[in-house]
Amino acid sequence: MGKRINYALAAHPSFQARWSLALNPAMAYGPGMRPLSIVPAVDPAILKDLVACPSCDTLHRLPDAGMNQRARCVRCHRVLINPRDSAMTKIVMMALTATILMIAAIAFPFLSLQSHGLSQRSSIIDVIEAFSEGMMLPLSFAVAALIVVLPMMRLAAIMYVLAPMSFGWAPAKGAMTAFRLAEALKPWAMAEVFIVGVAVAVVKVSGLAHLSMGPAFWAFAALVLVTVWNDTFMCRLTIWRTLESRAARR
Amino acid sequence: MANAGIPRRAPLTARAAGLVACHECGRVHPLGFTTCLRCGAALSSRDPFSLQKVWAWWLVGLMVYIPANLYPMLVTTSLGKTSENTLLGGVIELVHIGSYGVAGIVFFASIMIPIGKMFAIPYLAIKVARPDSRSAHLRHWLFEVVEFIGRWSMVDVFVVAILSSLVQLGGVVSIKPGFAALCFALSVAFTMLAAISFDSRLIWDADKGNAE
Numbered sequence: 001m002g003k004r005i006n007y008a009l010a011a012h013p014s015f016q017a018r019w020s021l022a023l024n025p026a027m028a029y030g031p032g033m034r035p036l037s038i039v040p041a042v043d044p045a046i047l048k049d050l051v052a053c054p055s056c057d058t059l060h061r062l063p064d065a066g067m068n069q070r071a072r073c074v075r076c077h078r079v080l081i082n083p084r085d086s087a088m089t090k091i092v093m094m095a096l097t098a099t100i101l102m103i104a105a106i107a108f109p110f111l112s113l114q115s116h117g118l119s120q121r122s123s124i125i126d127v128i129e130a131f132s133e134g135m136m137l138p139l140s141f142a143v144a145a146l147i148v149v150l151p152m153m154r155l156a157a158i159m160y161v162l163a164p165m166s167f168g169w170a171p172a173k174g175a176m177t178a179f180r181l182a183e184a185l186k187p188w189a190m191a192e193v194f195i196v197g198v199a200v201a202v203v204k205v206s207g208l209a210h211l212s213m214g215p216a217f218w219a220f221a222a223l224v225l226v227t228v229w230n231d232t233f234m235c236r237l238t239i240w241r242t243l244e245s246r247a248a249r250r
Numbered sequence: 251m252a253n254a255g256i257p258r259r260a261p262l263t264a265r266a267a268g269l270v271a272c273h274e275c276g277r278v279h280p281l282g283f284t285t286c287l288r289c290g291a292a293l294s295s296r297d298p299f300s301l302q303k304v305w306a307w308w309l310v311g312l313m314v315y316i317p318a319n320l321y322p323m324l325v326t327t328s329l330g331k332t333s334e335n336t337l338l339g340g341v342i343e344l345v346h347i348g349s350y351g352v353a354g355i356v357f358f359a360s361i362m363i364p365i366g367k368m369f370a371i372p373y374l375a376i377k378v379a380r381p382d383s384r385s386a387h388l389r390h391w392l393f394e395v396v397e398f399i400g401r402w403s404m405v406d407v408f409v410v411a412i413l414s415s416l417v418q419l420g421g422v423v424s425i426k427p428g429f430a431a432l433c434f435a436l437s438v439a440f441t442m443l444a445a446i447s448f449d450s451r452l453i454w455d456a457d458k459g460n461a462e
Contacts, residue, residue, distance in 0.1 A: 050278045052264035052271030055390065056454040057295075059262050059269070059278070075261050075454065076390050080276070111416055118419045126415040127408075131427055139432050142439075143411050146404065176290050180274060187397075187442060190404055196355070197408030203352040204344065204409070205417060240275035244288045 051237065053078055082235045088166040088242075094230040095155045095162075101223040102152060102191075110216035111198065115209030123216060124148065151189040151227070157182040158230075161243070170246050179239065186231075192224040263454075270295045273449075296449055301375050303447035308371045311440035314433045315364060322428035323410055329422065337361065337406065337430060360406040360434070363399055367441045370396050374448060381456030389453050397445045403438045407431055 051062045053073035060073065060080065070082040084090070109121040124147065131139040157178040164172050172178075198220075202211055264271040269278040270293050272286035279286065283293050297303075322334035335343060337360055344353035370392055377389055410431045417425040 047269070047278050047280075050264075050269075051276040052269070052278050054271070054273050054276055055450045057263040057265060057271055057451040058454075059264050059267055059271075076387070111412070113416050113419075115419055116422050118422060120416055120418055122412070122416040127411045130411040130415040131431070133426075136427055136429075136432055139407070139427075139435055142435060143407070147408070176288075180289060180291055183274065187401055187446065190401055190408075193402055193404050194408045196359075196402070197405045198412060200352055200356055200405060200409045201412040201416070203347070203349045204340075204413060207347050208417070208423065209419075236274075237276055240277070240288055244277075 051080060053080060081237045083238045084233050084235065086166075087233045087235065087238070088162050091230055091233050092159055092162045092166050094226050094233075095158045098223050098226045098230065099152070099155050099159075101219045101226065102148070102155070104219040105216045105223060106148065108216035108219065109214040110220060111202070112212050112214055113205065113209045114212075121214065123214075124220075146188060146190040147194045150185050151191045154182050154185040154189045157185070162239070165239075165242060165246065170249060171243050175243060176247075179243065183236065189227075191220065191227060195221055195224050263451075265295045296451055296455070297447075300447055300449035300452060301378060304371060304375050304444050307440050307444035307447060308368075308375075311437050311444060312368055314440065315368065315437040318430045318433035318437050321430035321433065323406065323430045323434070324413065325426045325428050326417075327424050327426070334428065337434065340406070340409075356406065356409075359402050363403045364437065364441070367396055367400060367445075371441065371444050371448070374453070378452045378455075386453055386456065390450065393445070393448065393450050393453065400438065400442045400445055404435065407435045407438070 049062050051060050052058065053060065053076060055078045056073060056076040058073055058075045060071075062081075067083055067085050071080050072078060073080055106124050109123045112119060112121040128140055128144040128148070131137065131143065160172055161175045161179045161182065164170065164175075198217065202213075205211055264278050265281075268281050270281050270283060271278050272289060272291055272293055274291040275286060275289040277286055277288040279293060281295065285291070286293055319337050321336070323337050323340060324335040326333050326335065341353055341357045341361065344350075344356060374389055374393055374396075377385070410427045414425045414427045417423060
């Protein structure tokens with residue numbers, strides 16, 4: 001745990017007074033008008049140094065937390081910024097590892113079952129096809145999306161955004177959209193939930209037949225560990241700010 | 251307390267300062283901006299339709315949750331005999347096998363979490379309209395739990411998919427998915443959407459410190 005740093009602005013009455021003068025929206029624009037560039041009398045540099053907590057809207061001066069230190073929102077305690085050493089390179093490497101593991105997990109059988117001289121092997125593709133009969137078909141697409149397509153899309157988007165950044169290059173075209181997509185996909189990429197499902201299924205069948213794990217199971221388990229570890233390195237705010245400053249340089 | 255004597259004021263929010271914050275990247279803009287200058291996301295100080303969306307997703311989630319519990323999740327055919335297992339039936343079966351740990355996980359993921367969410371989401375939505383600032387921290391915690399834990403309910407859908415792909419041993423025993431699997435998956439997805447639609451900044455808008 002890093003040290004907690006407080007950067008709340010509430011205690012600065014001078015700030016409030018100045019702000020309400022400079023930024024009175026009624027003064028700045030009429031109803032329905034959309035500002036084109038920069039609002040008069042506001043130095044955009046000041047706004048760049050501010051961050052609002054995404055969870056509770058509290059304004060903070062941007063905490064320049066040191067490496068491996070985390071700064072939390074003073075009100076709701078959400079982590080605002082948590083930069084790590086060479087995080088971009090690590091994230092790209094782990095996303096690449098996860099992609100390779102994902103391909104292995106799809107290609108090999110992940111469970112096999114023997115009972116009464118009969119045997120059955122099952123791969124991820126078979127699991128996806130489990131619901132392919134009749135009106136359950138949409139569920140097949142959903143399962144495919146949740147355990148294969150969306151996690152892969154998320155990994156691809158992360159690599160697309162961060163690989164050029166880890167080399168110190170300018171962000172790729174559409175990097176902003178790609179990173180927004182990666183963030184939006186986060187709750188829907190359910191590879192780790194699937195692994196727990198496999199464990200439960202193994203217990204349910206164990207009384208019925210003999211089960212053995214295939215290579216894909218271990219690939220998938222490793223994939224989950226890598227993904228979870230990867231997410232601990234992701235500091236959204238740091239990535240957004242780096243993207244912004246590099247894009248401006250281009 | 252360190253600052254005893256000074257009445258605690260609510261921290262200054264972006265909205266109170268005449269700014270609109272990007273929900274995605276935290277960048278602040280003067281009120282009136284509609285897209286974020288940093289990340290291009292749509293800006294709104296508070297999502298005006300947040301609660302409407304929450305209630306709508308919650309309601310459809312509840313509607314499909316009922317058949318998810320009544321219809322069978324699994325249809326097992328063993329030596330010509332067919333038996334059906336509902337959501338709760340699957341847990342009871344695990345208890346009979348004697349694996350209490352796994353039974354606990356499944357009970358938690360497929361019974362406790364969905365029911366808890368069905369109560370937690372309307373509680374959060376109602377409390378926005380009738381706020382009291384004392385419970386803000388508790389409600390924020392509740393929201394984070396609901397948002398984080400919702401996806402884990404999908405476990406049961408995956409179990410059904412794995413079992414029905416694996417246990418296909420001709421006439422000896424075979425397992426097919428039941429209609430409840432579809433309903434349950436939809437219910438989980440809809441309540442996840444309800445949680446995502448909820449604008450957590452609404453929880454804090456009533457927080458005025460403890461000036462009273």
